[in-house]
Amino acid sequence: MTTLKVIKIGGNIIDDANALGQFLNGFASLKAPKILVHGGGKLASKLAEQMRVAVNMIGGRRITDQATLDIITMVYAGKINKNIVAKLQAQHCNAMGFTGADGNTIVSEKRAVNTIDYGFAGDVKKVNTALLEVLLKTNTTPVFCAITHDENGQLLNTNADTIASELAIGFASKYKTELYYCFEKNGVLLDVNNEDSVIENIDVKTYQNLIDTDCISEGMLPKLNNCFHAIKHKVNKVCIGKTDMLFNTQIKYTTIQK
Numbered sequence: 001m002t003t004l005k006v007i008k009i010g011g012n013i014i015d016d017a018n019a020l021g022q023f024l025n026g027f028a029s030l031k032a033p034k035i036l037v038h039g040g041g042k043l044a045s046k047l048a049e050q051m052r053v054a055v056n057m058i059g060g061r062r063i064t065d066q067a068t069l070d071i072i073t074m075v076y077a078g079k080i081n082k083n084i085v086a087k088l089q090a091q092h093c094n095a096m097g098f099t100g101a102d103g104n105t106i107v108s109e110k111r112a113v114n115t116i117d118y119g120f121a122g123d124v125k126k127v128n129t130a131l132l133e134v135l136l137k138t139n140t141t142p143v144f145c146a147i148t149h150d151e152n153g154q155l156l157n158t159n160a161d162t163i164a165s166e167l168a169i170g171f172a173s174k175y176k177t178e179l180y181y182c183f184e185k186n187g188v189l190l191d192v193n194n195e196d197s198v199i200e201n202i203d204v205k206t207y208q209n210l211i212d213t214d215c216i217s218e219g220m221l222p223k224l225n226n227c228f229h230a231i232k233h234k235v236n237k238v239c240i241g242k243t244d245m246l247f248n249t250q251i252k253y254t255t256i257q258k
């Protein structure tokens with residue numbers, strides 16, 4: 001089976017032009033097939049504040065009203081996605097930008113209102129891989145932003161970590177899929193302020209211990225949930241760390257165990 005790498009980059013890399021440029025050069029040189037997924041939550045929050053649209057996050061998820069949906073569509077599907085695609089083209093990596101609406105690739109449903117109304121936030125229902133497979137076979141690299149659709153004309157904001165895990169799961173029967181979450185730290189840390197405290201292997205039991213001892217918080221909680229969801233659904237390898245983990249086998253990072 002051919003290996004497919006699904007690589008997710010977060011807001012801290014996107015916000016740093018040098019770091020992003022360096023990463024994209026390395027990414028372009030990775031052997032295809034590969035898919036890039038990007039977030040951009042930080043830039044969306046910055047722009048929302050400039051436009052005097054209130055930013056509301058609960059448990060790492062953005063409350064997405066109509067004004068926020070308009071902003072994230074411009075920021076994620078527009079500015080960030082198209083800049084990344086252009087930079088990859090400059091490195092002779094033939095990239096193509098996607099929301100889940102493009103090619104009907106990722107279908108989601110608006111999150112039901114229980115205690116919290118997340119607004120136009122979508123939970124993934126289905127990943128359609130057929131079109132993407134054609135692209136991958138012709139050496140074209142899909143670049144996904146954090147937007148999906150409901151097949152009724154509604155765009156929905158969907159966490160980029162979830163998009164990455166659902167894509168990796170969607171391809172798991174056709175490729176040996178590897179999922180890499182790249183962020184600004186060396187991996188999941190025992191002490192969030194100590195970069196040398198990388199936990200190199202995490203299984204469900206270790207994860208529960210980390211929660212019980214308050215070692216993980218914020219965005220790391222949903223990120224690890226996405227990791228275990230992927231590893232349970234036949235994704236071959238799931239890793240969390242700095243972008244360097246893709247290019248340098250010597251450095252430490254976190255690997256998720258079944």
Ligand SMILES: Nc1ncnc2c1ncn2[C@@H]1O[C@H](COP(=O)(O)OP(=O)(O)O)[C@@H](O)[C@H]1O
Nearest residue numbers: 010011183187188189192215216217218219220
């Ligand atoms: N134990 C931990 N190890 C590493 N990061 C942690 C830990 N606990 C909480 N975090 C936080 O989780 C954040 C990563 O989640 P998130 O901001 O959603 O990532 P991304 O940049 O990929 O969107 C880190 O910036 C860090 O502050």
Ligand SMILES: CC(=O)N[C@@H](CCC(=O)OP(=O)(O)O)C(=O)O
Nearest residue numbers: 011039040041061062146159160
């Ligand atoms: C529903 C929801 O919370 N969506 C995220 C999508 C962007 C994202 O995930 O960006 P990072 O990976 O950079 O955090 C948001 O709007 O912040």
